[in-house]
Amino acid sequence: MKTPKTFVSETLQEILSLRTPFVTHNRLMFIPHQGMARNDRYNLMNWRSDNALTLAQYILSHDLQKDKILTIAVSVNDNLDTLNSYVATTYPGRKVEFVRFLGNISTSERWHFYRLLTECSHVFTSITYPLRPFSRRKSVTYVDLGYFPMPFKNDIFAKTDPLYMGLDRFNDKDLDYYICNSELAIRLIMPSMNVDYGHYLNLGNCRNDYLLSDEYPSTVRKVLEQSVDYPVKKIVLYTPTHRDYEEGQKEASRELLGYDMDLKRFGDRLKENGILIVCKLHPKQNIAAIKRSLPPSIMIHQATEKYGLSELMKASDALLTDYTSGYYDYLLLDKPVIFNFHDVELYKSTRGFTFTPIESICAGEIVKDATGLEKALSCLDENADKFGAMRHFVKNLVYSYSDTGSTERIYNRFL
Structure with missing residues (x-):
């Protein structure tokens, strides 16, 4: 009424x-x-x-x-x-x-x-x-x-x-x-x-x-590279979606990447390999649910009026994601993708997907544990070659125009 x-x-x-x-x-x-x-x-x-x-x-x-x-x-x-x-x-x-x-x-x-x-x-x-x-x-x-x-x-x-x-x-x-x-x-x-x-x-x-233009955000790339004290070879954009089951939580219950892991050792390995992970959180994500203690090689993007998600996509070398439609945008860049399915069964039961099995349209390495994630990050070039044909196939499903x-x-x- x-x-x-x-x-x-x-x-x-x-x-x-x-x-x-x-x-x-x-x-x-x-x-x-x-x-x-x-x-x-x-x-x-x-x-x-x-x-x-x-x-x-x-x-x-x-x-x-x-x-x-x-x-x-x-x-x-x-x-x-x-x-x-x-x-x-x-x-x-x-x-x-x-x-x-x-x-x-x-x-x-x-x-x-x-x-x-x-x-x-x-x-x-x-x-x-x-x-x-x-x-x-x-x-x-x-x-x-x-x-x-x-x-x-x-x-x-x-x-x-x-x-x-x-x-x-x-x-x-x-x-x-x-x-x-x-x-x-x-x-x-x-x-x-x-x-x-x-x-x-x-x-x-x-x-x-x-995304499809020749314009490249070199300034954004430079800003990201200068945010750490080591030479950056690869920037991995991490775009986790929000979790409906985390709404209302007032205390941190999980790590940003979803796994209980030795973050210092993981961060050191990223540094050794010249990898920087830039996390762009979903606007609806309950930040209180995420532990925020991170090594320098993993940074959370802070909103700025100078650039947004599209520039971050173009400035990056690979995408680390989970269940977000931003993956489809990223396919237009033909760069490697890693799927972090740390809570896939819980997500299926609480929200679900448009495709079943969802893995059928995931043109990239799917990881479900910290070891798999670390390995996938160390094999980005191999990932690019291995899933190239599948990226092209899924892109043509999603887009009539490229x-x-x-x-x-x-x-x-x-x-």
Whole structure:
């Protein structure tokens, strides 16, 4: 049952949305992924890891849609003066407006955002947001640019399940189109949402244009190498996903890598081999559950406005991961992958996967103990050769396009 406050708010939103057909639609709205904008500090200056921000940058850098006001949603942590200064310097004369939406914003800020929605011809988001009744209006097109290339984890739960995420509440009243990377991806995403097949378009993820480009983040690589006091030969990016079963824990219960091991000895071996592990934690990970005492050769990435996950991927030599869809992005780089399945049986029973057996699409060494992990890290070059054909096979399952044209395809389709 709705509270009086919720009822009043929804009624006022319904009334405000009625202005949509009667105003000039001179805005394009871009809404990045809320968690990543807040936790990873993604914005128009740090855009390469977010689909909506990549599309906005494409329009600005190609001097397109000059008659439109590009309206970009930002988090409560973003400095508007800094962002406005960046636009004035980099894109002088362009009409760009930043609006607070992501995070715990004030009532006046939220209603300002809603009012701007009524003035948009298109709204591009990096995940699906519940923006009814505004999204129901026929004079505006709502496009979800997609969060992942293809789901790796299970996202389908009964409403009585504690992990129920409510994705099935979204339907064609919330969006007009959902952008995917392949027909297989469409069919894996469809069951979690009540959006008919005709609303899915196979055009690719905007952000992956950067991964496939010739641009190399040499500055990021240098920063990482200089973070330790030994010559770095290989940077291994570690991207563990969050554990639903660790939510609510207040004390550390496991090591970062998942194994009870002699971390000093392990760290020394990494140093001897010139390996640096850079861990990019999932924004939803309960950090309290992880022991944080680490050797210098294992570092946890601290969010910065200068770069994000995509730059870390390109700057690295290999990926160490578990059950995250970021693995699919990394396949575009054709670099070796190690799968750290330290809790795979527990994860299967608490969350599960889109494929069974999940090992059938893991194009890399699978390890389940500390000894296996250490061995796999010492054989990265062999891993690259051994699983090359399988990486290519899985990549072609996930992606219809392996080019730098996804953003252009999306732009041409809608604008």
